[in-house]
Amino acid sequence: MALTDHRYEKLTWEEIDEAAGEETLILVPVGSTEDHGPHLPLDVDQRLPSSVCEAVAEQRDDTLMLSTLTQGYLPHHMDMPGGITIRWETFVNYVIDIGVSLAHHGFKRILFVNGHGSNQHLLEQATRQVNLQYPDVRCAMLSWWELEEVKETLRTERTAGPEGVGHAGEMETAMYLYLAPDEVKMDKAVRDVNAPDNRYFHNVDFAGENREEDSTAVTMMPWWTTFSETGVMGDATAATVEFGEALFTSAVDGLDAVLDGFAAYPLRPIEDKHGRDVSDEEYDPFRPR
Numbered sequence: 001m002a003l004t005d006h007r008y009e010k011l012t013w014e015e016i017d018e019a020a021g022e023e024t025l026i027l028v029p030v031g032s033t034e035d036h037g038p039h040l041p042l043d044v045d046q047r048l049p050s051s052v053c054e055a056v057a058e059q060r061d062d063t064l065m066l067s068t069l070t071q072g073y074l075p076h077h078m079d080m081p082g083g084i085t086i087r088w089e090t091f092v093n094y095v096i097d098i099g100v101s102l103a104h105h106g107f108k109r110i111l112f113v114n115g116h117g118s119n120q121h122l123l124e125q126a127t128r129q130v131n132l133q134y135p136d137v138r139c140a141m142l143s144w145w146e147l148e149e150v151k152e153t154l155r156t157e158r159t160a161g162p163e164g165v166g167h168a169g170e171m172e173t174a175m176y177l178y179l180a181p182d183e184v185k186m187d188k189a190v191r192d193v194n195a196p197d198n199r200y201f202h203n204v205d206f207a208g209e210n211r212e213e214d215s216t217a218v219t220m221m222p223w224w225t226t227f228s229e230t231g232v233m234g235d236a237t238a239a240t241v242e243f244g245e246a247l248f249t250s251a252v253d254g255l256d257a258v259l260d261g262f263a264a265y266p267l268r269p270i271e272d273k274h275g276r277d278v279s280d281e282e283y284d285p286f287r288p289r
């Protein structure tokens with residue numbers, strides 16, 4: 001079956017009906033509208049995953065991309081101007097509803113591709129719920145910087161050091177520079193590494209590469225301006241177009257490879273191992289309400 005377009009919304013209902021089923025993969029980019037330092041627009045977390053998904057969906061003949069979910073969860077950024085934050089329950093329910101709608105139409109393999117750190121734990125929760133409600137569907141999520149190919153590019157080509165690749169730092173700035181150089185104000189780019197110096201806190205690096213003295217990374221997300229002066233966490237001044245191109249290319253290759261793996265993932269049915277009938281009209285663990 002040939003897809004007439006890689007954009008989900010461009011198909012007719014008859015074409016969608018024909019595309020639905022085990023063979024077609026669905027990509028859903030998810031981002032946010034949020035401050036990214038004095039040098040980048042608010043749409044960084046939407047544009048990066050969206051561009052990667054677009055390139056991958058375009059080059060495959062088995063993948064449809066839904067339009068980007070542009071708003072995310074960022075209450076801790078509301079001390080900076082511009083952000084649009086969605087309450088966590090609303091965000092989780094919105095993502096579940098999208099997954100469930102796709103599952104209802106017959107799509108079996110759905111991947112949310114995230115570009116905003118604080119959406120991550122909520123997307124994990126939402127995608128789990130889709131799998132529980134539709135046991136024959138596999139709904140998954142990943143943040144684009146988690147792709148092994150991206151991590152490898154970060155490990156080998158970053159120049160700003162372990163503290164340089166946080167929010168709006170070397171990585172995101174470089175990628176945006178590659179995608180839209182005219183929209184980045186590099187004369188306003190800064191190095192902001194003002195988080196409290198503590199070996200257990202704020203030592204989370206996008207590439208998993210921390211300072212030698214850093215230890216266990218404790219998860220904690222206080223208000224943004226308590227650990228960043230400019231909105232940046234990292235070194236935006238180190239970003240180059242070449243590094244951005246390398247990141248983008250490795251993200252596209254990495255996501256393409258993940259989709260090959262996803263297409264091959266078997267859709268095994270549930271096998272109830274109880275020795276007695278445990279069906280209960282009031283409570284069905286596979287369809288939580």
Ligand SMILES: [Zn+2]
Nearest residue numbers: 044045168172
């Ligand atoms: Zn970002």
